[in-house]
Amino acid sequence: MAKTIIHTDNAPAAIGAYSQAVRAGDTVYMSGQIPLDPATMTVVGEGDFRAEAVQVFKNLQAVAEAAGGSLGDIVKINAYLTDLGNFAIFNEVMAEFIPQPFPARAAVGVASLPKGVQVEAEAVLVLNA
Numbered sequence: 001m002a003k004t005i006i007h008t009d010n011a012p013a014a015i016g017a018y019s020q021a022v023r024a025g026d027t028v029y030m031s032g033q034i035p036l037d038p039a040t041m042t043v044v045g046e047g048d049f050r051a052e053a054v055q056v057f058k059n060l061q062a063v064a065e066a067a068g069g070s071l072g073d074i075v076k077i078n079a080y081l082t083d084l085g086n087f088a089i090f091n092e093v094m095a096e097f098i099p100q101p102f103p104a105r106a107a108v109g110v111a112s113l114p115k116g117v118q119v120e121a122e123a124v125l126v127l128n129a
């Protein structure tokens with residue numbers, strides 16, 4: 001099966017050896033997004049968890065759209081939080097961006113994330129489902 005690399009300037013450029021997303025058939029595997037402004041590559045809302053989470057979902061949305069889908073096409077999302085005390089806020093922000101029925105999800109507490117951010121999320125989309 002051929003794979004297609006997904007890239008958009010509307011989401012942060014990869015800061016390592018990875019692609020923003022890879023499409024294989026009707027499945028799109030989106031790399032983790034942190035709250036970076038795609039134009040400046042600086043952290044948005046630094047220290048404000050809600051603002052960071054909103055930017056993460058804006059970045060995921062941009063990649064999903066570049067792949068020909070939307071956040072409503074997400075079937076699985078993985079969230080990484082440096083403080084699981086922010087889990088309720090993450091849920092609120094996710095519900096603002098992703099329509100019901102909600103995808104499957106995992107939320108993991110981690111010691112640290114790139115650039116000192118508080119949240120990262122990655123997702124899998126299925127298109128044409």
